[in-house]
Amino acid sequence: MIFPRNEWEKFRERIASLPMQAQWWKRIFLGNAMDVDMDASGRVLVSPELRAGAGIIKDTMLLGMGSYFELWDAATYAAQEAEQMKLEMPDVFKDFSF
Numbered sequence: 001m002i003f004p005r006n007e008w009e010k011f012r013e014r015i016a017s018l019p020m021q022a023q024w025w026k027r028i029f030l031g032n033a034m035d036v037d038m039d040a041s042g043r044v045l046v047s048p049e050l051r052a053g054a055g056i057i058k059d060t061m062l063l064g065m066g067s068y069f070e071l072w073d074a075a076t077y078a079a080q081e082a083e084q085m086k087l088e089m090p091d092v093f094k095d096f097s098f
Contacts, residue, residue, distance in 0.1 A: 001070055002062075002068060002070075003067070008033075010067075011068070032049075054072070057073055058073075058075075059073070059075070060074055
């Protein structure tokens, strides 16, 4: 996940306030977070550690998710999306109006 600074602060506060049962997930989310900067062309360099953790091998997919972005390995995303499209739409969308 990629957050603008103000959204990261909100997310970080929510994660930090979770109970002790979530301590390892708090470590995973907060302990692996990194600040990144954009270069003059508006590109962001994702560290090798984060690329490996996300399984990013070559081509990527950047998805806008409202207040944050998700960065995926393109092949992994395509496979996951294809699997989800085979399933029935979740109940939460049954009464959702598009």
